[in-house]
Structures are given as structure tokens and as C-alpha cells.
Amino acid sequence: MTEKPTMIAFQDVHKYYGDYHALRGITATIKAGEFFSLLGPSGCGKTTLLRTIAGFEGISSGAVMIDGRNMAGVPANQRPTNMVFQSYAIFPHLTVGENVGFGLRRAGLTKDALAARVGEALDMVGLKGYGARAAHALSGGQRQRVALARALILKPKVLLLDEPLSALDKKMREQMQVELIRLQRQVGITFILVTHDQEEALVMSDRIAVMFEGEIAQLADPETLYRRPNSRKVADFIGTMNFLPASILSETGGKLEVEAQGFGKVTLEAEQAPGAASGEGAAVGFRPETLTILFEGQTATDRESMATIEEVVYYGDMTYYDVRLDGTEKPIRISMRNVFGRPVLDIGARTRVAWSPGALVLFR
Amino acid sequence: MMNASSRWAKLRQTEAANGLLMISPTALYAILMLAAPLGTIVLYSFLTDGYLEIIRDFTLANYIEAWTNELYRSVMIRSLAVAMVVTLVTVLLAFPIAYFVSFYVAPSKKSLWLFLITIPFWTSYLIRVFLWKVILGYNGVVNSGLLGLGLIDEPLTFILYNVNSVVITLAHAYAPFAILPIFVALEKIDRSLLEAGQDLGESKFMTFRRVTLPLAMPGVIASVLIVFIPTIGDYVTPQLVGGPEGRMVANLIQLQYLKLDNYPLGSAIAVSAMGIVTLVSLIFIGLNRRYLKGPK
Numbered sequence: 001m002t003e004k005p006t007m008i009a010f011q012d013v014h015k016y017y018g019d020y021h022a023l024r025g026i027t028a029t030i031k032a033g034e035f036f037s038l039l040g041p042s043g044c045g046k047t048t049l050l051r052t053i054a055g056f057e058g059i060s061s062g063a064v065m066i067d068g069r070n071m072a073g074v075p076a077n078q079r080p081t082n083m084v085f086q087s088y089a090i091f092p093h094l095t096v097g098e099n100v101g102f103g104l105r106r107a108g109l110t111k112d113a114l115a116a117r118v119g120e121a122l123d124m125v126g127l128k129g130y131g132a133r134a135a136h137a138l139s140g141g142q143r144q145r146v147a148l149a150r151a152l153i154l155k156p157k158v159l160l161l162d163e164p165l166s167a168l169d170k171k172m173r174e175q176m177q178v179e180l181i182r183l184q185r186q187v188g189i190t191f192i193l194v195t196h197d198q199e200e201a202l203v204m205s206d207r208i209a210v211m212f213e214g215e216i217a218q219l220a221d222p223e224t225l226y227r228r229p230n231s232r233k234v235a236d237f238i239g240t241m242n243f244l245p246a247s248i249l250s251e252t253g254g255k256l257e258v259e260a261q262g263f264g265k266v267t268l269e270a271e272q273a274p275g276a277a278s279g280e281g282a283a284v285g286f287r288p289e290t291l292t293i294l295f296e297g298q299t300a301t302d303r304e305s306m307a308t309i310e311e312v313v314y315y316g317d318m319t320y321y322d323v324r325l326d327g328t329e330k331p332i333r334i335s336m337r338n339v340f341g342r343p344v345l346d347i348g349a350r351t352r353v354a355w356s357p358g359a360l361v362l363f364r
Numbered sequence: 365m366m367n368a369s370s371r372w373a374k375l376r377q378t379e380a381a382n383g384l385l386m387i388s389p390t391a392l393y394a395i396l397m398l399a400a401p402l403g404t405i406v407l408y409s410f411l412t413d414g415y416l417e418i419i420r421d422f423t424l425a426n427y428i429e430a431w432t433n434e435l436y437r438s439v440m441i442r443s444l445a446v447a448m449v450v451t452l453v454t455v456l457l458a459f460p461i462a463y464f465v466s467f468y469v470a471p472s473k474k475s476l477w478l479f480l481i482t483i484p485f486w487t488s489y490l491i492r493v494f495l496w497k498v499i500l501g502y503n504g505v506v507n508s509g510l511l512g513l514g515l516i517d518e519p520l521t522f523i524l525y526n527v528n529s530v531v532i533t534l535a536h537a538y539a540p541f542a543i544l545p546i547f548v549a550l551e552k553i554d555r556s557l558l559e560a561g562q563d564l565g566e567s568k569f570m571t572f573r574r575v576t577l578p579l580a581m582p583g584v585i586a587s588v589l590i591v592f593i594p595t596i597g598d599y600v601t602p603q604l605v606g607g608p609e610g611r612m613v614a615n616l617i618q619l620q621y622l623k624l625d626n627y628p629l630g631s632a633i634a635v636s637a638m639g640i641v642t643l644v645s646l647i648f649i650g651l652n653r654r655y656l657k658g659p660k
Contacts, residue, residue, distance in 0.1 A: 056559055076562040089560035093578045093655070102574070103564030154564065 004031040006068075007158060007190045008053060013062035015048060015214075022048050023059070024214040030192065030207075032067075032157075035184050037193045037201040040211035041237070046194045049211070050160050053192065055079045067157055082151035083160040086167070088143040090135045096122070097131030099146055103154045121149040124183070141172045148180075152187060161193045165200060177203050198238045202226065210234050226287070230275035232363050235285050242332035243283045244325075246362065258362060260284045262305060262325030262332075266357040273362035283363045288335040290359035293321060293351050295342060300354035309349045319344050323353065409631035418627055426632030436616065436633060440640065443613040446527055447596035450534040454591045455584060457535070458542035462583075465543075466550035478547070481540050489537060493604050496533040500524040500605070525607025533601045538594070542587040549583025550576070581655035589645055596641055613637045 008030040015023035023045050030036045038046040051057035052064050055076035064071045066080060082103070091099050101118045109117065115131075122128055125145035130138075138146065144164060151159055161180075165173045181204055184191045195201050201208045202222040209219045218225060218234045229235035232243065246260035254270040263284065294300060310331045311322035319338055322331040334353065338344070345351060384391075409426055412419040430436050465477045484492065499505045500523045507519040523529060553576060561571030599614035606612065613633065620630030649656070 054559075054563060056563075076559070077565050077567055081563075083560070083563045085556045085560060087554060087556050089554065089556040091557060091560070091575060102561075103566075105574075106565055150564065 004033055006030070007032040007034070007066065008192070009063075009065040010049070011063040011065065013049070013052065013064060014060045015045075015052065015057065016060045022214055023052075026062070026214075026216060028209060028216055028219055030190060032190055033188050035181070035191045035193070035204055035206045037195055037205040037208045038211060039195055039198060039201040039208050039237075041196060043213075044211040045214040046196075046211050047162055050083075050162055050192060050194045053079075053158065054081055054083050054160055080157040081160055082154050082156040082158075083162065084144070084147045084151055084164045086163045088147040088164075088167075090138070090143050090146055092136045094135055095131065096127065096133045096135055096138070096146055099135050100131070100149045100153055102150060117153060121153040124152065124186075125149045126179070140168055141176065144168065144176060148183070152183075152189070156189060158190045158192060161191060163194055163196070165195075166197070173200070180204060202238070210237060212237075228271065228274045228361055229285075231278060232280070232283070232285070235361070235363070240288050240333060241285045241361075242288065243285050243363070244328055244332065246282045246284045248282055248362075248364070256362060258282075258284065260360070262328040263303070263355070263357075263360070266360065268357060268360060268362055272358075272360060273364065275363055277364040280363075284360045285363055286332075286355070286359050286361065288320070288333045290355065291332070291334045292354040293323075293334060293336055293345070294354050298354075300352070302354065302356040302358075305353050305355065307351055307353045309345050309347055309351060312344060312347055314344060321345065323351070325353065405631045405634055407631075408627050409635045411628050413626050413628045416625070423628075426628045427636065429629055430632045430636050439611060439616045440613055440633075440637065442527070442611075443596050443637070444640065444644070446530055446534070446602075446612060447592050449531050450538065450595045451588055451592040453531065453535045454538050454542045455546075455587050458539055458587060459546055459580075459584070461539075462543045462546035462550055466547055478544070481543055484537075484540060490600060492537060493533055493601050496529065496536070497524065497605055500529050500532070524605060526610050527606070529605040529607075530602050530610045530612070533605050534595050534598060537601070538591045541590045545586035545590065546580060546583040549580045549586075553579045578655060581652060585649065585652050585655065588648065592648075593641055593645065597637065 006029045010026045010028045013023050013026040014021070026045075026049060038049055040046045048057055052059050053066065053071075055071065055074060055078075071079060091102065094102070097115075097118050100121050101114055104114055104117060107114075118131060119128075122130055125148050127142065127145050127149065130142070130146075135143075135146065147164070164180075165176050168176060177200060180191070180193075193201070193204060202225075205222055207219065207221050208225055209216045210225065211217065212233060218230045220228075225234070225238055229238060229241070232241075235241040244261045244263070246258050249257040249259055249265070251257070256268045256270070256273060258266050258268055260266060266284075292300075294304065305325050307323040307325045309321055309323050313320040313322075317338060319336050321334045321336065323334055324331045408418065410422050410424070412421040412423050412425070461481070465474060465481075469477050497504070501507070502519050502521065502524070504524070506523060507516075510516045511519065523532075557575050557579070558571055561575045562568065566574060596612075597614050598612065599618060602610050602612040602615050603618075606615070617630045617634050617637075620626045620633060624630075
């Protein structure tokens with residue numbers, strides 16, 4: 001696969017609000033045609049960063065480049081970006097069609113050409129025939145689609161989405177996630193999504209930048225981010241991660257010899273320790289689904305440890321077990337898919353647990 | 365008997381009965397002090413004027429006189445013109461103030477600004493009108509100031525006791541009434557709509573024209589009506605600063621009633637004026653109805 005050209009480049013971007021340092025040296029590139037997410041808790045600066053692309057927010061130092069052009073001094077209305085606002089910002093005094101065609105006034109189209117373009121855009125988002133409706137009479141999901149059509153009709157180089165799904169209910173949100181992915185593939189425009197929902201980011205993105213306190217903590221594809229988080233903070237923010245204290249015995253030839261509580265001596269590859277030292281002491285981390293409780297007659301394919309079950313949470317399709325590996329102080333969580341005919345274990349039961357060193361991540 | 369009293373008790377417990385009970389003092393006041401006199405005036409307007417008494421003969425003569433007499437007609441037209449100019453001036457001046465307070469004043473300071481805007485109400489309307497007389501008069505503040513600066517050789521006379529002074533005084537008096545509804549309408553506008561306007565390629569000015577102004581129109585319409593309806597019937601201002609050529613319809617009605625003792629003709633003029641105000645207001649609302657539909 002050939003490397004895609006760069007669409008957006010942040011070069012050491014800083015932003016101050018008075019004394020408050022909102023963006024602290026953001027340097028990153030976003031490729032053309034990419035579905036990129038800015039993920040982080042509220043107040044981490046992700047929306048501010050998005051708004052620096054749109055031109056609603058100036059920057060204190062550094063540079064924001066779009067398609068090779070420095071955006072310093074370029075007002076929002078002259079940038080090749082369009083935005084889907086969190087509140088959707090549908091003009092309440094206009095019809096759906098007038099909303100969608102709002103940005104085409106300057107294109108100087110004839111009435112028929114305008115109507116055709118608006119019709120196409122509405123068709124694309126699944127709102128065929130809604131043009132004459134009053135915008136204020138729409139449901140949340142429909143507003144979302146109008147906002148998308150209104151932005152995409154201008155064929156921007158970059159579409160910015162500011163928490164577009166946060167106001168929708170769960171079912172609608174999942175449906176819109178799939179539709180957004182489909183839409184992005186169809187139009188091929190660079191999408192930049194701001195979200196605080198890690199699941200949403202994992203589902204939709206080609207790459208994700210995880211942000212904390214005005215900085216990008218990790219920028220990677222979803223799988224790397226989930227499997228090899230480079231800090232405990234990122235690991236905690238994305239999904240659930242168990243931690244057990246460990247000590248590094250030796251580090252030779254790209255391999256790490258580690259003594260981990262509950263697991264004993266294990267050898268890890270260099271890529272299993274992606275993070276820098278945090279000063280909190282070393283620990284191994286692993287996802288709940290990478291451990292398996294062994295039932296009678298099952299054998300481990302790799303390693304096996306003994307454990308005691310301390311808590312059982314039944315979710316229907318899944319059961320979460322909090323178990324304590326022999327030789328450890330605090331329980332870890334294991335998630336097991338429930339299989340027909342297999343019992344749910346009781347609290348206090350002894351069990352064997354299968355694991356594999358390859359699933360461990362070392363945090364220094 | 366028993367049955368009737370229990371039904372009465374049941375009725376008293378209903379929502380509607382409670383509602384009526386709550387509004388009854390004001391409803392009583394409105395019926396006795398507004399509806400009854402209004403009805404009397406409408407009745408008078410169809411009766412015949414006699415010497416020192418009103419003859420109970422039905423006639424349309426008062427209306428014919430009110431609508432055909434050149435004097436009455438010109439006063440009515442002047443009243444309409446004055447009210448329209450006052451409305452135009454007031455709303456045009458009020459809009460930037462409301463816009464400033466809504467968009468540029470920090471949220472924590474907005475109530476202070478609104479409070480400052482209503483300060484003129486601390487002084488009685490009569491005194492404020494009288495003060496304009498002091499400001500605009502032959503030896504008033506404006507004239508003595510300009511004379512003192514050597515900008516004029518003799519006092520300006522076109523600024524008092526004519527239509528100009530009526531317009532100035534009324535515009536000043538009604539400014540706060542015009543600012544508040546526009547302010548409320550502007551406050552309701554979701555600021556992300558303005559960002560959306562610019563995001564979709566429009567300049568700040570075009571976003572104002574295509575988004576802000578249409579969404580502020582309900583407030584503007586309310587302001588226009590709030591200023592237009594009372595100013596057309598204003599009595600005090602034209603009486604004090606209008607002079608002979610600044611007389612308006614309220615002064616004419618007062619003249620008919622109290623000086624000429626012609627209740628029926630005064631009533632016919634009053635009813636006609638009310639009809640004209642209603643008609644003009646309805647036409648105005650009708651022309652702007654597209655801004656008033658839908659929630660917002």
C-alpha cells in the first residue's frame with residue numbers, strides 16, 4: 001500500500017486561555033482520506049484542537065497546516081473544512097433543504113442545479129424527500145444527517161465531527177457509527193472525529209490520538225492502542241486493564257526478562273514494553289479477555305496458574321470473574337463468554353487459569 | 365339542595381375553577397375599568413350629540429365627520445406618520461444596543477447592563493417629557509450650548525413645538541421597551557449557529573444577514589408593536605412638546621371630550637384610531653409571518 005499524502009499537520013501547537021495552557025505542544029499529522037479520532041476525557045483539549053482546524057480557535061504558537069498550507073490568519077469561512085457540530089447547529093428558521101443548501105449560495109447555481117445537489121446530498125444521508133420539511137420538526141438522528149449532508153455538500157477536504165453521536169441513544173448511536181464509516185469510505189474525505197467514547201473511537205477510526213491535559217499521550221491504530229498502550233493512563237482509559245507488580249531482571253538483545261507477581265519469570269519482546277518509565281515502578285498489564293478460566297477436561301495451550309474466585313458478575317452473554325492468582329495481593333478481572341451447558345462458577349471456588357506471555361504489556 | 369352544594373364543592377376543586385379564582389381580581393378590574401368604558405365609547409360613537417347632553421339616536425354621522433373632515437384626517441395621518449418614524453428610529457437604535465449587550469457583554473455583566481438600560485424608568489414619564497422641553501427649548505440646553513460655542517447666531521426653533529420634538533421625546537421614552545424584546549430574541553440564538561454560518565463559507569456580515577437577523581425577527585416584530593401601538597395614541601408628549609403643529613390624535617380626542625363637549629365625535633375618532641392601529645399592526649404581522657412560525 002502506498003503512503004497517503006499528509007492532509008493536516010500540527011507543528012508544536014500551543015494554546016493558552018489566559019494562564020490556562022489548553023494545548024501543550026501538539027505535533028501530529030493526519031493523512032488524506034483517513035478516519036482519525038481525537039479521544040480523551042472532557043477538558044483534555046480535543047475539541048479545542050478540532051476548532052483550531054476549523055478556524056474558530058486561534059493558536060498561541062506553532063502552526064496548523066491543511067493540505068500543505070499554513071492556516072495562520074485564514075478565517076473559518078475560507079478554510080477547506082466543514083464541521084458537524086455537537087448540537088448539530090441546524091438553522092431553525094430554514095427548511096431541511098435550505099439548511100443543506102446553505103453553503104451553496106456562493107456557488108451561484110441555478111435553482112434547478114441547487115435543488116439537484118441538495119437532493120443528492122439528502123439521498124446520500126438517507127433523507128430522500130425531506131427537503132421541504134421544517135428543520136425544527138426533525139428527530140435527533142435526522143438532524144445529525146442534515147448536519148452531515150450540509151457539510152458534505154460543499155465537498156470539503158476535511159470533515160470535522162465534534163462529538164456528533166453523544167446526543168443520540170445507544171441504538172441510534174451504533175447505527176450512525178456504521179453509517180459514518182460507510183459514508184467516509186464512499187466520499188473518501190478525511191474525517192476527524194472528537195469523542196470521549198473509547199468504544200466509538202475503536203469502532204470507527206483508522207488511527208486514534210489519545211489526549212490527556214492538552215497533550216497527545218499516544219497516537220496509533222485501534223489495535224495497537226488496545227493491545228500495546230504506552231502508559232497506564234492510556235491503558236486505563238481504553239477498555240479495562242489488569243495490572244500486577246513486576247520487576248525487570250535483565251534486558252538483552254531486545255528481549256526482557258521479567259519477574260511478575262502471579263506469573264513468575266517471563267520473557268517479553270521489546271514491542272511488549274512500548275512505554276517510557278513512569279516512575280511508578282514496573283508492572284505487567286493484560287486485558288480481561290486474554291486470560292481464560294479452565295473448566296474440567298480443558299488444558300492450557302501455553303501457561304497455567306492456580307487462582308481463587310472472589311467475585312462473579314453475570315452479564316448474560318458474558319461473565320466477569322474477579323480472581324486472585326496464587327501469590328498475588330489484589331484480584332484481577334477475567335471476562336469469559338458464556339457457553340451453553342457450562343456452569344457459572346461460585347465465589348470461593350478454586351480454578352485453573354490459562355494465560356500467555358505474549359498478551360502481557362510491560363509498564364516501566 | 366344537598367346535591368347542588370356537593371356539585372358546587374366538586375366544581376371548586378377543578379383546575380379551571382382554581383384558575384378563574386386566581387385571575388378574578390384582575391379580570392374584574394379589566395371588565396369594570398377597561399371593557400365597560402370601551403363598550404361605552406363604542407356606544408357613544410353611534411349616538412347623536414346634543415347641547416349639554418347625548419341624544420339616544422343611532423347615527424353614523426360621527427364616523428362620517430371623523431373620516432371626511434380634513435382636519436381630523438390630517439391629524440390621524442400625522443399620528444400614524446409620527447408613530448411610524450418613532451418606531452423606525454427607536455428600533456433601529458435599539459437593535460445595536462441589544463446586539464452589543466447580548467454578544468459583547470460578558471454573561472456576568474448582562475443583568476447589570478439591563479438594569480442600567482431600565483434606569484430611565486426611575487423618573488416619571490411626565491418629568492422626562494418635561495426635561496426634553498428644557499433641553500430643546502428656545503433658551504434650552506441645546507440652544508444655549510450652541511450659542512455659547514458660537515455655532516449659531518440665534519436659537520434654533522425647529523427643535524421644539526413641532527413634530528421633530530415629538531419624535532425625539534417619544535423615541536427616547538420607548539427605547540428600553542424596544543431593546544428588551546430584541547435582546548431576548550438574540551439571547552435565544554444558539555451561538556453555534558453563527559459558527560455554522562461561517563463554517564459553511566459565509567462572512568460575518570452575511571452570517572448576520574442569513575442567520576442572526578432572521579432569528580432575531582420575532583424580537584424585532586415585538587419591539588415594533590410595543591413602540592408603535594402606544595406612541596400613536598400618546599397624549600402627554602405632543603401636548604407638552606408638540607406645539608400646535610405637533611398635535612396628535614389623542615389630543616384631538618381630548619379636545620372633543622373636554623373642550624368641545626362632543627362625546628360622540630370624540631368616541632368615533634377614538635374607535636377609528638383603534639381600528640387603524642389594529643389594521644396596521646395586523647398587516648405588519650402578516651407581512652412578517654414567516655418569521656413567527658415554528659418553535660423558537
